[in-house]
Amino acid sequence: MPRRLGLRAVALGYLVVILLAPLGMVFYRTFQSGLEPVWQTLSDPDTIHAFRVTLIATAIAVPLNTVFGVLCGLAIVRRRFRGKGLLNAFIDLPLAVSPVVIGLCLYLLYAPRGGWFGTWLAEHGFQVLFAMPAIVLATIFVSVPFVAREVIPTLRELGNEQEQAAATLGAARWQRFRRITLPSIRWAVIYGVVLTTARCLGEYGAVAVVSGRIEGSTETATTRVEDLTLTFNTAGAYAVSLVLATIAVLVLVAMTVIRPREENA
Amino acid sequence: MITTYLLVIVVLPIAALLWESHKGGLHAFWQIVSSPEAQSALKLTFGTAFVVVVLNAVLGTVTAWVLVRDEFRGKSLVNAVIDLPFALPTIVAGLTLLALYGPQSPIGAHVAFTRGAIVLALCFVTLPFVVRTVQPVLLELDVEMEEAARSLGAGQLAVFRRIVLPNILPGILSGVVLALARALGEIGSIVVISGNIPYHTEVASVFIFNQIQSGYPEYAAAVATVLLGAAFVLLLAIGVLRFFATRHERA
Numbered sequence: 001m002p003r004r005l006g007l008r009a010v011a012l013g014y015l016v017v018i019l020l021a022p023l024g025m026v027f028y029r030t031f032q033s034g035l036e037p038v039w040q041t042l043s044d045p046d047t048i049h050a051f052r053v054t055l056i057a058t059a060i061a062v063p064l065n066t067v068f069g070v071l072c073g074l075a076i077v078r079r080r081f082r083g084k085g086l087l088n089a090f091i092d093l094p095l096a097v098s099p100v101v102i103g104l105c106l107y108l109l110y111a112p113r114g115g116w117f118g119t120w121l122a123e124h125g126f127q128v129l130f131a132m133p134a135i136v137l138a139t140i141f142v143s144v145p146f147v148a149r150e151v152i153p154t155l156r157e158l159g160n161e162q163e164q165a166a167a168t169l170g171a172a173r174w175q176r177f178r179r180i181t182l183p184s185i186r187w188a189v190i191y192g193v194v195l196t197t198a199r200c201l202g203e204y205g206a207v208a209v210v211s212g213r214i215e216g217s218t219e220t221a222t223t224r225v226e227d228l229t230l231t232f233n234t235a236g237a238y239a240v241s242l243v244l245a246t247i248a249v250l251v252l253v254a255m256t257v258i259r260p261r262e263e264n265a
Numbered sequence: 266m267i268t269t270y271l272l273v274i275v276v277l278p279i280a281a282l283l284w285e286s287h288k289g290g291l292h293a294f295w296q297i298v299s300s301p302e303a304q305s306a307l308k309l310t311f312g313t314a315f316v317v318v319v320l321n322a323v324l325g326t327v328t329a330w331v332l333v334r335d336e337f338r339g340k341s342l343v344n345a346v347i348d349l350p351f352a353l354p355t356i357v358a359g360l361t362l363l364a365l366y367g368p369q370s371p372i373g374a375h376v377a378f379t380r381g382a383i384v385l386a387l388c389f390v391t392l393p394f395v396v397r398t399v400q401p402v403l404l405e406l407d408v409e410m411e412e413a414a415r416s417l418g419a420g421q422l423a424v425f426r427r428i429v430l431p432n433i434l435p436g437i438l439s440g441v442v443l444a445l446a447r448a449l450g451e452i453g454s455i456v457v458i459s460g461n462i463p464y465h466t467e468v469a470s471v472f473i474f475n476q477i478q479s480g481y482p483e484y485a486a487a488v489a490t491v492l493l494g495a496a497f498v499l500l501l502a503i504g505v506l507r508f509f510a511t512r513h514e515r516a
Contacts, residue, residue, distance in 0.1 A: 004334075004335060007327055007330060007331055007335070008331050008335050008337065010324070010327050011324070011327050011328040011330075011331040011332075012331075012343065014324050014327075014328065015328070015343065015346065015347075015392075018385070018388055018389050018392060019346060019349055019350070019389065019392065020346070021365055022361040022362050022364060022365040022366070022389075023349075023361055025361070025364040025365040025371070026357075026360065026361045026364050029364050068267060068270050068271075071266070071267050072267045072271075075267055083268075087267075087268065087271065089500055089504065090271055090275055090276060091271070092500055092503070093275060093279070093496070093500065094275065095443075095446065095447075096446040096450075096496035096497075096499055096500050096503075097450060097492070097493060097496045098449065098450025098451070098452065098469075098470045098473075098489075098492050098496075099450065099452060099453075099470075100450070100452050100470040100471075100473045100474050100489070101282070101450065101470075101473065101489040101492050101493055101496075102278070103474075103477075104282060104473060104477060104482070104485050104486065104489050105278030105279055105281055105282045105489075106278050107477060107482065108278070108281040108282055108284075108285045108482060108486065109277065109278050109281045111482075115281075116277075116281050137274070140274055141274055141275060141278070144271070144274060144275060195351070198351070198352045201354065202352075202353065202354025202355065202356075202357070202453075203354075204354060204355055204356045204452065204453035205355075205450075205452040205453055205470065205474075208452075208474065209474060209477055221354075222354050222355075222356045222357075222453070223356075225354075225356050225357065225360060226356055226456065226457060229360060229363075229457055237360060238360070238364070241356075241357040241360050241361070244353075244354050244357050245353060245357055245361075248349065248352040248353040248354070248357070249349075249352070251352040252345055252346075252348055252349060252352050253345075255345070255348055255352070256341075256344075256345040
């Protein structure tokens with residue numbers, strides 16, 4: 001048994017050093033000097049605005065990528081078409097590429113001077129870079145894969161016998177999707193949505209490049225954390241971090257609750 | 266329709282990057298990539314990523330083993346906590362590490378603004394990958410094989426090396442590839458704890474970021490293309506691993 005205890009100690013020790021101890025420290029540091037500085041930061045209009053920007057981007061990206069993920073899953077599992085392998089690879093791309101590189105890509109497309117579309121858009125009075133549209137585009141880009149990645153294996157397991165049966169009984173396409181496919185992949189979709197939301201709320205690298213990080217205008221929650229750190233408002237940075245960490249813990253709880261259902265479904 | 270969406274959201278921006286980085290020709294691209302600051306950033310990025318991936322391959326496998334084969338109180342809680350780095354915004358992860366291992370470290374472990382800090386941050390964000398790819402394989406693995414080997418006189422190490430390891434190796438490798446991809450591109454957790462000192466603790470992603478900020482997108486694009494190339498290679502590796510992992514299912 002000592003070997004077993006040894007392995008347990010190594011695994012748990014590693015988790016404590018890397019994960020739990022630092023996280024505990026943030027909680028301690030946040031409330032170290034009382035609730036006053038925490039409240040001050042969180043009620044600061046610039047902080048509130050930063051959270052609003054993050055929420056708006058998330059509220060746009062999550063539904064779009066959910067619909068895309070489900071359609072994409074259906075296409076990859078059920079259809080045969082040329083370039084399927086390529087489509088499959090490109091879905092994973094945002095997971096493998098650095099968020100900063102993604103930010104740079106968008107920068108090169110939408111820069112008002114010299115960008116592929118940016119120049120034309122600027123002439124017609126649209127500003128994409130350093131404004132809300134770029135933040136939304138970056139958030140969508142980084143969170144593309146999650147729903148698709150959850151839906152694809154579930155659809156594979158599901159097979160299409162039930163749908164074929166429904167089709168022979170005269171069910172229309174939309175009816176089959178709504179009555180049979182969707183209920184079967186429900187938990188996979190929800191799990192994917194949770195992951196997508198977490199990714200959107202926490203996006204930093206790509207948004208840091210394209211948002212311009214103007215306080216009270218294009219600053220997001222995560223870039224706000226960095227700016228507060230850089231201006232030595234440590235208590236403020238910890239306070240905003242704590243809100244984000246609390247959301248992360250909620251996401252974790254949701255994941256733990258949903259995963260067994262997804263696997264049993 | 267989905268192709269159009271992917272085209273507009275993902276493919277077009279990537280095309281813009283590739284075009285920008287090769288606009289000045291291969292020679293200009295090479296000159297930027299081989300400049301001392303870019304070289305040092307790229308070496309640091311690949312070096313630290315490699316160290317972290319090896320660390321997490323070992324410790325991730327141990328963790329997965331403990332989660333599958335060991336029984337102790339609070340195991341399900343530990344199992345849930347593993348995913349925390351996936352859920353936590355990376356910038357918060359960086360700040361979190363700074364709180365414990367930074368200048369105001371209560372345990373006197375001040376490693377911030379060194380290369381060790383980068384390793385620490387990357388260990389944090391890539392922790393779940395190997396655990397999550399090895400765990401399901403271990404769950405499926407039949408204990409009877411190991412018992413048979415042991416009854417024939419195989420020692421612990423022989424059982425692990427001859428029976429367990431060959432079975433979980435594809436899992437470890439896919440975890441390693443995913444972790445490597447993540448480590449090469451990481452910025453959020455590194456940016457607050459590494460100090461971003463050029464030639465010392467400036468990783469490639471931070472280099473790219475700084476070049477954009479100071480108005481040299483062509484410098485950023487060249488180094489970004491290197492990272493993009495690495496990402497493509499790793500995606501290919503994942504595809505190959507997936508192919509081999511499902512080989513017996515298709516046969």
